[in-house]
Amino acid sequence: MAETIQQKAAATLAEVEAVTAVVLPEPGRELITLDSAAPAHAAEITKRMAEIDMSNTQSIISFGSGAQAELQVISQEMLADVKNKDVGPAGDSLRNMVSTIRGFSVSELDVRRQRTWWEKLLGRAAPFANFVAKFEDVQGQIDKITDTLLGHEHTLLKDIKSLDILYDKTLTFYDELALYIAAGEAKLKDIDATDIPAKEADVKAAPEERQVMKAQELRDLRAARDDLERRVHDLKLTRQVTMQSLPSIRLVQENDKSLVTKINSTLMNTVPLWETQLAQAVTIQRSREAAESIRAANDLTNELLTSNAENLQQTNRIVRTEMERGVFDIEAVKKANATLIATINESLAIADAGKAKRAEAEVELVKMEHELRDTLASAKARKTGLGDTIGVKA
Structure with missing residues (x-):
């Protein structure tokens, strides 16, 4: 009031x-x-x-x-x-x-x-x-x-x-x-x-x-x-x-x-x-x-x-962990070594397979060459020759 x-x-x-x-x-x-x-x-x-x-x-x-x-x-x-x-x-x-x-x-x-x-x-x-x-x-x-x-x-x-x-x-x-x-x-x-x-x-x-x-x-x-x-x-x-x-x-x-x-x-x-x-x-x-x-x-x-205490704990854990690690992890080295060995073995296997295929190809080439030679020799034995028989009925 x-x-x-x-x-x-x-x-x-x-x-x-x-x-x-x-x-x-x-x-x-x-x-x-x-x-x-x-x-x-x-x-x-x-x-x-x-x-x-x-x-x-x-x-x-x-x-x-x-x-x-x-x-x-x-x-x-x-x-x-x-x-x-x-x-x-x-x-x-x-x-x-x-x-x-x-x-x-x-x-x-x-x-x-x-x-x-x-x-x-x-x-x-x-x-x-x-x-x-x-x-x-x-x-x-x-x-x-x-x-x-x-x-x-x-x-x-x-x-x-x-x-x-x-x-x-x-x-x-x-x-x-x-x-x-x-x-x-x-x-x-x-x-x-x-x-x-x-x-x-x-x-x-x-x-x-x-x-x-x-x-x-x-x-x-x-x-x-x-x-x-x-x-x-x-x-x-x-x-x-x-x-x-x-x-x-x-x-x-x-x-x-x-x-x-x-x-x-x-x-x-x-x-x-x-x-x-x-x-x-x-x-x-x-x-x-x-x-x-x-x-x-x-x-x-x-x-x-x-929050700061929790962040400090997490950050400290990460930093200390990284500090105690070597330049390379042994697990990574072992894995890289195994991978390298596997790669070499795979390369050798591929090389052996290629060598075998090339040998097989040589045999096939020789075979095909003999077959071609035999076929040409057979054609020359005819009177008309290979060229005379082209387009003529037997």
Whole structure:
């Protein structure tokens, strides 16, 4: 995590602790009455009773609405703030961070793993080079998501403070409704006990020509009284709904507080731990690569020593053998001598065979000569001679 982001997270920690330490007050449960109210509350109830003008219908309809004005302002500001926000839920950022970390496979550190034919075809980097590149990418994503989480955290802290104000105003409105309800009920009690009987007496005591007018005034008073009773009933319903909204506000606050605490814990503890583990993974792998290089160098040295010793032994054997040999090997001399003797014998045998063949040829030549001579002698003995017999039939 970047140092600036870590400093921001640490600075926010105090604000998170202050916000989460706020204890919201509980709303009152029982409605008070003018008769049982303390002097201070009785004065407030009487003050609100004075707001009621039974001759003014609008006064009855708007009775108690002034207490809600400030609450509406706070609610509208919160709604406007929500509409103006352009941020995603903080939970999505947390899930994105977890997904990013889970997508980071430490098994890719194994440099002994051979690249598949598909990885080779695509020209992908070697395992550790790919791991380092992915580590840098994951680091950047973590920093980006962490910065986004800080923004969510500040937004949630602002929401929690706004909800504190809304809760206080809602609780004040809840208590104000109790005062208005008490004032309305006290006014109804006065009307039933005093105003209506007085109007009824006026109707009876009025001259005949004014009785219709007095009766109309009585009906108007009773109608206004019924309007006030309905308004007090509406205020009771509003108070009940308001009481239900208080736990809802508190629940939203608790959820926001939990999420803020989780975000801050993630920023202060989890993210540095992730980064430490990832950095350790890279450092361990680099140490492993260094050890592998040292082992390879030692293996090479041992191989060279062994190979040189074997080469020295073989070379020494060859040299010493050649040094101890004579100019000619006795075996070669013996073989050459035997070959020479065989050659001489073969030459003598061939010469004897040639001599015998020549003798035989001499005998044959003599024989052929005698035969030729006899044949010529026989031809001369004829009358015509050898030449006369050529071409003549016998």
